[in-house]
Amino acid sequence: MSLSVMYGQNAEITGKYVIPDGPEWIQHAVFYQIYPQTFYDSSGDGIGDLNGIIQKLDYVKSLGVNAIWLNPFFDSPFNDAGYDIRDYYKVAPRYGTNEDAKRLFEEAHKRGLKVIFDYVITYTAIDHPWFIESCKQTPNKYSNWYIWTDNVWKMEEGEFANRFIQGYGQRNGNFMRNFYWSQPALNFGFGVPDTNKKWQLPTNHPDVLAMREELKKIFCYWMDMGADGIRADMAGALVKGNDVNGDTKKFWTEIRQIVKEKYPQAFMVSEWSYPKDALDNRFHADFFHWFDGYNDLMQKESWRILNGYSEGHSFFDREGKGNIAYFLSKYIEQYNETKTKGYILLPLGNHDNARLNVNRTIDELEMIMAFGITMPGIPFIYYGNEIGMHELADMPQIEGAYKPRAGARTPMQWTLGKNRGFSTADFSKLYLPVDTSTNAPNVETEQKDPTSLLNRVKKLIQLKHDEAALAAYAEFVPLYAKENTYPFVYARANGKDVILVILNPSGKKVSAEFQMNIPYKKLQLLAGKEIKFSKKDKTMGLDVPEITYAVYKVK
Numbered sequence: 001m002s003l004s005v006m007y008g009q010n011a012e013i014t015g016k017y018v019i020p021d022g023p024e025w026i027q028h029a030v031f032y033q034i035y036p037q038t039f040y041d042s043s044g045d046g047i048g049d050l051n052g053i054i055q056k057l058d059y060v061k062s063l064g065v066n067a068i069w070l071n072p073f074f075d076s077p078f079n080d081a082g083y084d085i086r087d088y089y090k091v092a093p094r095y096g097t098n099e100d101a102k103r104l105f106e107e108a109h110k111r112g113l114k115v116i117f118d119y120v121i122t123y124t125a126i127d128h129p130w131f132i133e134s135c136k137q138t139p140n141k142y143s144n145w146y147i148w149t150d151n152v153w154k155m156e157e158g159e160f161a162n163r164f165i166q167g168y169g170q171r172n173g174n175f176m177r178n179f180y181w182s183q184p185a186l187n188f189g190f191g192v193p194d195t196n197k198k199w200q201l202p203t204n205h206p207d208v209l210a211m212r213e214e215l216k217k218i219f220c221y222w223m224d225m226g227a228d229g230i231r232a233d234m235a236g237a238l239v240k241g242n243d244v245n246g247d248t249k250k251f252w253t254e255i256r257q258i259v260k261e262k263y264p265q266a267f268m269v270s271e272w273s274y275p276k277d278a279l280d281n282r283f284h285a286d287f288f289h290w291f292d293g294y295n296d297l298m299q300k301e302s303w304r305i306l307n308g309y310s311e312g313h314s315f316f317d318r319e320g321k322g323n324i325a326y327f328l329s330k331y332i333e334q335y336n337e338t339k340t341k342g343y344i345l346l347p348l349g350n351h352d353n354a355r356l357n358v359n360r361t362i363d364e365l366e367m368i369m370a371f372g373i374t375m376p377g378i379p380f381i382y383y384g385n386e387i388g389m390h391e392l393a394d395m396p397q398i399e400g401a402y403k404p405r406a407g408a409r410t411p412m413q414w415t416l417g418k419n420r421g422f423s424t425a426d427f428s429k430l431y432l433p434v435d436t437s438t439n440a441p442n443v444e445t446e447q448k449d450p451t452s453l454l455n456r457v458k459k460l461i462q463l464k465h466d467e468a469a470l471a472a473y474a475e476f477v478p479l480y481a482k483e484n485t486y487p488f489v490y491a492r493a494n495g496k497d498v499i500l501v502i503l504n505p506s507g508k509k510v511s512a513e514f515q516m517n518i519p520y521k522k523l524q525l526l527a528g529k530e531i532k533f534s535k536k537d538k539t540m541g542l543d544v545p546e547i548t549y550a551v552y553k554v555k
Contacts, residue, residue, distance in 0.1 A: 286343075
């Protein structure tokens, strides 16, 4: 049975919904992601900082967003852009001080903005004091806070064969990395320890539990400072091996309980990319983007081929070879089982993915934004994507940002002036080169142009706030989603409030017919362009021009 039949002929809009447990403010929220080192440099050293973010909070507020996600700002050797944390209790000097962080939270709150921080607890920096102590031959408090084998000469086989670093430090053993070699894995234990490998500790080992308690203290430290929640990096990668007892989930349930008791308005979002596991009294939301369906949705084919990925076709490419049905099959599977438990997030770009603007027009970018803002859940907009910053090719590798990640982490473009207004430093001292092209988008220019992408995005964000049917929890009903076919049509419904979304990113005019089981007198255009409709009984027909979208209110 094709998806067009499943979600076309038989789909019913009911307006029914269940609001998942969580703070009320997230129900119409829009987040803005800030990469601290490339947002705004207030000190003139070529690297963005917390004071720079504070100086730009009025701009962030002007977008209409409710909240900010900050990438890591903690003390670090920066082998992985700050995700390798050396001191969880200290702001990296290049970003400022702990007092600057506290002031950032306070200034954001004055403007009605929430701030969540990256909670990175699956590994630390290789020069973290805990790891330095664990490297010593003499057993100590931190010996088991990381995963070490008991023989430097014996190489592991099987599941973890490529995860161990050999011959580091004085300790007779090899340590497990979680990502890069310089990121030793914290020890949450093994779900099923191998009895022949005494170094594989169970999840309830006293040293494992002691490490977990320290991580809870770190969480509370920043929450008490004024943070409004977390984005949990690699949230599903805590316990190693087969987590038969669900101890990774249990840890996050414990954090959620702390939130309920001490920080009831806090928001928890995970980088798990499997909502069925992440939600249900653990996180309020989960980023669902590490799967082929998301890549086929967002990543432009030319970018994928350029960067060595397998060939594929983005649904949002004008070539019109995308397959929305494949994405939807993966999405609906998760959505139907989690819509009463939390939210699935489809980020509008981030620091690990290419920018949305890879040879795309303003109309194409606006359509992607419209999709992200009108889908269920909570939109997360990556800094610079609201003005259409380009994915830059051939950027130098810096702090673990190997190709192609560096191309999406270049400095924010504020003006047409020196370094696009990011920094007063010499160009050679910038964290990454700024876009020097003559058509480089910038905030100052776009603020003055009512037709700019920036102003279009602002209107879409306002729509998210204004329309009951665009609440995070409102019902989602695909109405036309056919294999290798355009357009994609879906409804959002909240009681009697209904929104209809039509998307045709292809370069060809397309038509569709689908069932509308609710009566209506007219359709009011809220965003996009008017399209041609026909109606016969409960069957709605439409003709959609090339590269066109529309958001209608059903009345």
